[in-house]
Amino acid sequence: MREADFGLIDRFLRGDGTAFDELVRxxxxxVYNLAYRMTRNAEDARDVSxxxxxxxxxxxxxFDRRSSFSTWLYRxxxxxxxxxLNRGSRSPHRVVDEAPEPVDPSEGSLGQxxxxxxxDALARAIETLPPQQRASLTLRVHHxxxxxxxxxxxxxxxxxxxxxxxxxxxxxxxxxAHLREGA
Amino acid sequence: xxxxxAETRLLELVDEELPFERRGETLSHLQTCTSCxxxxxxxxxxxALVQAEAVPEPSPRFWEEFLPSLKHHIxxxxxxxxxxxxxxxxxxxxxxxxxxxxxxxxxxxxxxILIVIRLPGFLPVWPDRHDTxxxxxxxxxxxxxxxxxxxxxxxxDVKRRSGEPYVLAGEIVxxxxxxxxxxxxxPWVNEIADRIETAWVQHPESDPxxxxxxxxxxxxxxxxxxxxxxxWSQS
Ligand SMILES: [Zn+2]
Numbered sequence: 001m002r003e004a005d006f007g008l009i010d011r012f013l014r015g016d017g018t019a020f021d022e023l024v025r026x027x028x029x030x031v032y033n034l035a036y037r038m039t040r041n042a043e044d045a046r047d048v049s050x051x052x053x054x055x056x057x058x059x060x061x062x063f064d065r066r067s068s069f070s071t072w073l074y075r076x077x078x079x080x081x082x083x084x085l086n087r088g089s090r091s092p093h094r095v096v097d098e099a100p101e102p103v104d105p106s107e108g109s110l111g112q113x114x115x116x117x118x119x120d121a122l123a124r125a126i127e128t129l130p131p132q133q134r135a136s137l138t139l140r141v142h143h144x145x146x147x148x149x150x151x152x153x154x155x156x157x158x159x160x161x162x163x164x165x166x167x168x169x170x171x172x173x174x175x176x177a178h179l180r181e182g183a
Numbered sequence: 184x185x186x187x188x189a190e191t192r193l194l195e196l197v198d199e200e201l202p203f204e205r206r207g208e209t210l211s212h213l214q215t216c217t218s219c220x221x222x223x224x225x226x227x228x229x230x231a232l233v234q235a236e237a238v239p240e241p242s243p244r245f246w247e248e249f250l251p252s253l254k255h256h257i258x259x260x261x262x263x264x265x266x267x268x269x270x271x272x273x274x275x276x277x278x279x280x281x282x283x284x285x286x287x288x289x290x291x292x293x294x295x296i297l298i299v300i301r302l303p304g305f306l307p308v309w310p311d312r313h314d315t316x317x318x319x320x321x322x323x324x325x326x327x328x329x330x331x332x333x334x335x336x337x338x339x340d341v342k343r344r345s346g347e348p349y350v351l352a353g354e355i356v357x358x359x360x361x362x363x364x365x366x367x368x369x370p371w372v373n374e375i376a377d378r379i380e381t382a383w384v385q386h387p388e389s390d391p392x393x394x395x396x397x398x399x400x401x402x403x404x405x406x407x408x409x410x411x412x413x414x415w416s417q418s
Pocket of ligand 1: 185
């Protein structure tokens, strides 16, 4: 994968524009998914993905290859997402600041909830996570990256990346406590 | 091992990051402690739930348009920054390999449409020396400080008589194809041609007028200003 990326980059830098097309097609879905999981909004995810690839295009000749291309790419995507989130652009499809539903043990376990409600509860909980924690969580769980790589992407130490991740998991655990039994 | 100690290790255990030497004793504790085992299983279930959370799949059209849209942004960026000689533009150039006559032809069409259709307030000067230009254009010509006036090079639009040469930026041009080549040598034409090529690649069926419409108001003004700075007259 890494060699293939570098090969495409070499071709692009030699003037072969189709190599950039291939690079985009190869990576567009993972970039979009990461952006969506960060911004929780399809339009923002699209904008961030486009901006990220534009930035890749402009800076590919400066990519020093000390990391894998995907690490470098993810770093660009996450930074753009953090900018987007800090600017507070579009609202997510659900209200971010909404407090978690009050926990009422009599109100039924996860097994009794509709699938949609379960997904909504998870989504609401994820939206309450600070962006850095959200990034650590999705890079770990959905992109299966090592904490060391996540640290590189976030520009923090490995220990800090781990702390972000564990805080995220614990926070979700608390917020979804009322769903515990069926989960 | 006490429960408090086990609890602090559960997340690392789920995450498969618990060092080997602590792993065995923590697993042993889980076998004998229902409370910690329940907690451990809750974390596992939570992470499975998170992992299963799907990103809503965009429409197939979204992916069809993703790369063309990105190229449009890149073209726009290149146009805006006008950094023609940066290394990163090398790849961009090779995206569109067209014959030079095509580029020139498109540029001619673009200039014609730009002036005649999209900029109604800016009328072309009649190129035929034997015809009397409309009064308004004469006045516009007089008012422009350096006497430079843009006009449409499209023969159909301006009813130009065939065989009569133009002078374009000091160059004598006697037929439409040479005129196209002369336009192509103007420094800004590559930009407009690049832009229109992109539009053409993305939507080959579309009307050229729409390509021009894709220019922003500011870009149209820039083109218009540049156009004004070239002297177009008959020999
Ligand atoms: Zn215990």
